[in-house]
Amino acid sequence: MFSMIDFDTPGALGFEVGSEVTSEDYDRASEEIRQAVDEHGKIRVLFRVPTTPETQMKSADGPIGFVYEHEDVVERIAVVGDDLAVKWLARLGDKKLDPPLQRFDPDDDEAARQWLTEPG
Numbered sequence: 428m429f430s431m432i433d434f435d436t437p438g439a440l441g442f443e444v445g446s447e448v449t450s451e452d453y454d455r456a457s458e459e460i461r462q463a464v465d466e467h468g469k470i471r472v473l474f475r476v477p478t479t480p481e482t483q484m485k486s487a488d489g490p491i492g493f494v495y496e497h498e499d500v501v502e503r504i505a506v507v508g509d510d511l512a513v514k515w516l517a518r519l520g521d522k523k524l525d526p527p528l529q530r531f532d533p534d535d536d537e538a539a540r541q542w543l544t545e546p547g
């Protein structure tokens with residue numbers, strides 16, 4: 428499941444990633460990202476991932492894949508989570524993606540939101 432995280436900053440959106448993620452969840456989250464891009468042109472995305480989700484989907488099929496394919500419209504990516512797989516994926520994403528990606532521990536959620544929305 429993906430639930431939306433509220434932001435007051437135009438073009439910033441966030442997702443809380445649940446323990447189980449379905450193809451419908453990916454579709455809804457990807458649509459939210461598409462709408463934000465259509466409305467704002469450039470976006471910043473936060474993924475809050477408390478645990479590694481169980482999914483039958485490849486990450487390329489969902490919002491992470493959308494971000495990867497459209498990294499020219501993504502200004503920043505913040506990942507909040509301390510699960511080993513989350514740390515590993517964030518490190519890999521930081522090397523493979525053009526927009527800046529930063530991982531934050533769960534206790535640093537406010538710092539992640541601040542970093543995501545700061546100018547620059």
